[in-house]
Amino acid sequence: MNILSIAGSDPSGGAGIQADLKAIAANGGYGMAVITALTAQNTRGVSGVQAIDGDFVTAQLETLSADVRIDAVKIGMLANQEIIGAVAAWLDTVNAPVVLDPVMVATSGDALLEDAAALHPLLARATVITPNTAELGALLGEAAAQDWELVLEQARRLASAHDVLVLAKGGHLAGAQCPDALVSAAGVLAEFSSPRLATKNTHGTGCTLSSALATRFAATGDWATALEQAKGYMLRAIGAADELQVGSGHGPVHHFVDFFGAADPMAAWWEDIAPLRAGIDELEFIVQLADGSLEREKFEYYLAQDALYLQRYAQVLAQASALAPELDSQRFWAKGAGEILEGELQLHRSHLVEGLANPSATTLNYVNHLSSCNSSYPELIAAILPCYWLYQDIGKRLAAANYEGHPYGDWLQTYASEEFDESTAQAIGMVRAAWKLADPAQRERMRQAFLRSSEHELAFFAQAHAESVEFSTA
Numbered sequence: 466m467n468i469l470s471i472a473g474s475d476p477s478g479g480a481g482i483q484a485d486l487k488a489i490a491a492n493g494g495y496g497m498a499v500i501t502a503l504t505a506q507n508t509r510g511v512s513g514v515q516a517i518d519g520d521f522v523t524a525q526l527e528t529l530s531a532d533v534r535i536d537a538v539k540i541g542m543l544a545n546q547e548i549i550g551a552v553a554a555w556l557d558t559v560n561a562p563v564v565l566d567p568v569m570v571a572t573s574g575d576a577l578l579e580d581a582a583a584l585h586p587l588l589a590r591a592t593v594i595t596p597n598t599a600e601l602g603a604l605l606g607e608a609a610a611q612d613w614e615l616v617l618e619q620a621r622r623l624a625s626a627h628d629v630l631v632l633a634k635g636g637h638l639a640g641a642q643c644p645d646a647l648v649s650a651a652g653v654l655a656e657f658s659s660p661r662l663a664t665k666n667t668h669g670t671g672c673t674l675s676s677a678l679a680t681r682f683a684a685t686g687d688w689a690t691a692l693e694q695a696k697g698y699m700l701r702a703i704g705a706a707d708e709l710q711v712g713s714g715h716g717p718v719h720h721f722v723d724f725f726g727a728a729d730p731m732a733a734w735w736e737d738i739a740p741l742r743a744g745i746d747e748l749e750f751i752v753q754l755a756d757g758s759l760e761r762e763k764f765e766y767y768l769a770q771d772a773l774y775l776q777r778y779a780q781v782l783a784q785a786s787a788l789a790p791e792l793d794s795q796r797f798w799a800k801g802a803g804e805i806l807e808g809e810l811q812l813h814r815s816h817l818v819e820g821l822a823n824p825s826a827t828t829l830n831y832v833n834h835l836s837s838c839n840s841s842y843p844e845l846i847a848a849i850l851p852c853y854w855l856y857q858d859i860g861k862r863l864a865a866a867n868y869e870g871h872p873y874g875d876w877l878q879t880y881a882s883e884e885f886d887e888s889t890a891q892a893i894g895m896v897r898a899a900w901k902l903a904d905p906a907q908r909e910r911m912r913q914a915f916l917r918s919s920e921h922e923l924a925f926f927a928q929a930h931a932e933s934v935e936f937s938t939a
């Protein structure tokens with residue numbers, strides 16, 4: 466997908482054309498750039514602006530569109546009326562979706578456009594306009610809204626006045642959440658909210674979000690989907706902004722967080738439990754399960770406890786779904802809960818002759834640990850993860866040991882399927898994403914929740930043989 470950014474240059478690389486090209490590439494597009502203005506700018510502010518001649522902006526645009534197919538256009542800083550006129554005239558000659566970020570003022574407070582009203586001829590030519598609260602107010606000739614209801618109301622009026630979609634953004638409001646909504650003259654079409662991250666490094670968020678939105682729309686053809694994806698990307702990029710050390714003011718977001726973010730914490734956690742994993746492999750229960758010599762009574766004891774555990778685990782997954790910050794993770798955890806209730810528990814019951822037993826102390830300890838994490842989404846999913854990851858890991862070795870006529874053959878196969886691999890990879894990805902957004906204290910609580918659950922897994926496998934487990938990863 467070829468995405469054109471028409472915008473100003475920010476030499477610090479956090480906003481403007483430089484941010485646009487990074488965000489377009491990070492979202493899978495091929496970025497192109499027509500420059501409207503040079504700024505002398507760093508993370509502390511703008512010290513100068515030199516606009517490009519309107520005729521030369523036209524020359525850049527016409528030369529490009531004479532040769533290259535353009536799948537979406539993102540417009541940022543336009544500096545003055547002459548450039549706005551040049552861009553508006555060129556837009557009449559092309560047929561591509563247009564995301565217009567009506568850049569007026571930088572985070573530092575410096576003006577980047579002479580007059581808000583000058584943008585009016587462009588508004589009806591755009592497909593989506595992405596004003597922040599100050600820009601939304603300025604386009605309507607009103608004060609900036611201070612609450613989300615008024616932002617949505619102003620966005621609806623702007624959409625109606627110019628027959629355009631408006632992306633209302635709540636980044637500048639107070640509160641723990643940052644809501645964004647796609648608004649038409651008829652009202653809100655889609656709304657996505659994210660936690661407000663505690664960082665001063667938000668330089669270029671508007672440029673980045675609008676470029677990601679244009680790119681994701683070119684790829685998906687659906688504005689709501691594009692916004693959901695762009696917002697998720699934005700959150701990850703802001704979440705990793707502090708990893709970069711650029712300037713002493715408002716630094717940039719981490720545009721390539723998905724490629725070059727900090728060393729993978731999940732790999733470190735997996736290493737932390739390496740001795741524990743080796744301990745599980747050596748348990749009599751696992752060894753005998755693999756070679757088929759495990760007494761049926763012990764297998765049934767384990768299965769009965771596991772069935773009790775899974776009933777509770779399904780509730781914990783449902784709770785993770787309820788706490789999840791966005792749709793993909795809500796769906797994933799809810800689906801996991803459903804699969805346990807409809808699939809896995811059936812398999813257990815098919816092996817059990819009698820009704821379910823009472824939970825053992827080991828089982829209760831494990832589910833109590835999960836419950837103790839259930840008010841914090843990051844900690845809860847970190848506690849949930851070992852049950853996916855360790856079973857997938859052990860499942861591979863058990864499946865390899867399976868043989869024709871193995872007494873527990875169908876059970877050995879369950880955790881070695883491609884579907885389970887996929888679910889485990891997704892669960893790891895979601896914990897990793899939550900970790901990236903967490904502050905250091907919360908990251909440590911997540912790690913502890915993961916380690917404790919891993920210990921409970923070891924104890925759980927050991928209980929049928931009443932093997933004593935003295936293990937701590939602390």
Ligand SMILES: Nc1ncnc2c1ncn2[C@@H]1O[C@H](COP(=O)(O)OP(=O)(O)O)[C@@H](O)[C@H]1O
Pocket residue numbers: 596597598634635636637643644645659660661662663664667669670671672674696699700703
């Ligand atoms: N501290 C933050 N935490 C999470 N998201 C943020 C934060 N600040 C801005 N955003 C998001 O960045 C995007 C750009 O928003 P905003 O800051 O309102 O626009 P602009 O950069 O144009 O002033 C929005 O999706 C907003 O929710």
Ligand SMILES: Cc1ncc(COP(=O)(O)OP(=O)(O)O)c(N)n1
Pocket residue numbers: 472473474475480481482504506541542568570571572573577667668669670671672673
């Ligand atoms: C050259 C240039 N263009 C736009 C901006 C403002 O960008 P924005 O994404 O609104 O980011 P903030 O800096 O306001 O967060 C800019 N500074 N320079």
